[in-house]
Amino acid sequence: MGGPHHVLKIENLHLSFGGIKALQGVNFEAREGEITGVIGPNGAGKTSLFNSISGFYTPDQGSVSFEGNDITGLSPDKRAELGLARTFQNIALFRGMTVLDNIKLGGHTRLKTGVWQALRYFGAARREELELRRDIEERVIDFLEIDHIRKYPITMLPYGLQKRVELGRALAMRPKVLLLDEPVAGMNREETADMARFILDVQDEFGTTVLLVEHDMHMVMDICSQIVVLNFGQQIASGTPAEVSRNDAVIEAYLGAAA
Known part of the structure; x- marks a missing residue:
C-alpha cells in the first residue's frame, strides 16, 4: 500500500x-x-x-x-x-450571538434548502435545521467540551474559549x-x-x-x-x-x- x-x-x-x-x-x-x-x-x-x-x-x-x-x-x-474551512488570526465571531448560534452559522454551508425552497417547503427546511442543530450539539459541542457555555453570548467568554468556539464553527462545516x-x-x-x-x-x-x-x-x-x-x-x-x-x-x- x-x-x-x-x-x-x-x-x-x-x-x-x-x-x-x-x-x-x-x-x-x-x-x-x-x-x-x-x-x-x-x-x-x-x-x-x-x-x-x-x-x-x-x-x-x-x-x-x-x-x-x-x-x-x-x-x-x-x-x-x-x-475547505478556516479560522482567523483575529477572532471573527459574531459578538451579539450565543456560542451555539455562532457554531450553527458554520453548518449552514451544508444546508440544501435555499431561501425559496424554505418558503415553499417549511417542514423540510425545519427538519434540516433541527438535524443540523442535533449534529452540532452531539458532534461539535461535546467534542470541544463546551456544552456548559453553549447558551452564553460570545462577549461573556474568555479569549481561550472564544478561540475554541471559532474552531467549533469551522468544524460544523465538516x-x-x-x-x-x-x-x-x-x-x-x-x-x-x-x-x-x-x-x-x-x-x-x-x-x-x-x-x-x-x-x-x-x-x-x-x-x-x-x-x-x-x-x-x-x-x-x-x-x-x-x-x-x-x-x-x-x-x-x-x-x-x-x-
Missing part, C-alpha cells in the same frame, strides 16, 4: 502587492489526514499564503489544487462548499481540510495545551487534514508531521520537524529575527 495522497497542493504560488513580493514560488503538499505546519518570522508571507489558499487573495501566478482539482479561480464560499491561522496566539500555557489536544483529536477522530500557521514552535514541532518554512515570501525549507529544525537556512532566519 502507498502512503497518504495529497489533498491540497500548492504549485509555484506568486503574490505581490504593488512592488512588494508577498509570495515567491511557494510549492508544497498537505497530505490527507495529516497536520502540516507553516512557520516563519513576522512578515514571512504566512497569512498571505492562507488568504491565497482560502480564496481571499488571487495569486499572480501558480495554482491551488484541492483533491486534484484546480480551485485557484473559485470564490471563498465555493471553496467552503467543497470542504471540512475535509481545516486551515488554522495562529490557533494558539495570545493563549496561556494551559489554553495552548488544550487547543493542541483538540487539533490532534480533530485529525484522529474525524480524519481531517489540517494546515496551520503558528508562531508557537514547541506546539508545531509536537503535533505536525510536515513543516513548511517561509521567509520574506520565499519557501526556504520543508520536511519533518526533525529535518526542519536542523536546516541551516531555517536556523539563520530565526536567529536573524531574534537578533
Whole structure:
C-alpha cells in the first residue's frame, strides 16, 4: 500500500502587492489526514499564503489544487462548499450571538434548502435545521467540551474559549481540510495545551487534514508531521520537524529575527 495522497497542493504560488513580493514560488503538499505546519518570522508571507489558499487573495501566478482539482479561480464560499474551512488570526465571531448560534452559522454551508425552497417547503427546511442543530450539539459541542457555555453570548467568554468556539464553527462545516491561522496566539500555557489536544483529536477522530500557521514552535514541532518554512515570501525549507529544525537556512532566519 502507498502512503497518504495529497489533498491540497500548492504549485509555484506568486503574490505581490504593488512592488512588494508577498509570495515567491511557494510549492508544497498537505497530505490527507495529516497536520502540516507553516512557520516563519513576522512578515514571512504566512497569512498571505492562507488568504491565497482560502480564496481571499488571487495569486499572480501558480495554482491551488484541492483533491486534484484546480480551485485557484473559485470564490471563498465555493471553496467552503467543497470542504475547505478556516479560522482567523483575529477572532471573527459574531459578538451579539450565543456560542451555539455562532457554531450553527458554520453548518449552514451544508444546508440544501435555499431561501425559496424554505418558503415553499417549511417542514423540510425545519427538519434540516433541527438535524443540523442535533449534529452540532452531539458532534461539535461535546467534542470541544463546551456544552456548559453553549447558551452564553460570545462577549461573556474568555479569549481561550472564544478561540475554541471559532474552531467549533469551522468544524460544523465538516471540512475535509481545516486551515488554522495562529490557533494558539495570545493563549496561556494551559489554553495552548488544550487547543493542541483538540487539533490532534480533530485529525484522529474525524480524519481531517489540517494546515496551520503558528508562531508557537514547541506546539508545531509536537503535533505536525510536515513543516513548511517561509521567509520574506520565499519557501526556504520543508520536511519533518526533525529535518526542519536542523536546516541551516531555517536556523539563520530565526536567529536573524531574534537578533
